[in-house]
Amino acid sequence: MTDTVAHDPTMAAIGAAVERGRQGETDSARRQLAELWETIGPVGDPLHRCTLAHYLADLHTDPAQALVWDIRALDAADALTEARVQSHHASLHVAGFYPSLHLNLADNYRLLGSFDAAAEHIAAARDHAGALADDGYGRLIRTAIDEVGAAIDRRSTRRRDSAPSPS
DSSP states (O other): OOSSOOOOHHHHHHHHHHHHHHTTOHHHHHHHHHHHHHHHOTTSOHHHHHHHHHHHHHTOSSHHHHHHHHHHHHHHHHHOOHHHHHHHOTTOOGGGGHHHHHHHHHHHHHHTTOHHHHHHHHHHHHHHGGGSOSSHHHHHHHHHHHHHHHHHHTTOOSOOTTSOOOO
């Protein structure tokens, strides 16, 4: 197995839509991902479902809409196998998905004022944070876990300045 990414047309289409969203074409990116979801379906390839739902959640400003997609992403991650993830890219591990997935759930529950649910997911994010590498991404997620945890403790429903946003 190499460190190259396996050719996967669905992952490529998800990546193209995500890039479109990062360039400010949020509505187009959301539409494209929603169309892909219809193709993948709720019981399709868990890697496709997890990746698509994780990114689509970030394209919603409404935390309730984002929460729907974050729950779908976590559900898909629970169905993922290490073999499937590594068939896409040898450096990936399913365990590394969970800190971010639980972080996003915690943040959306917090934004909705559901602090008990938020606290459960931030605790899960902390429990899984050991799976993160000591690199830029790992530090970014750990910092966000700390920020969301502090916001939960303050019972704040204010959107974090450092949180991903669709535009």
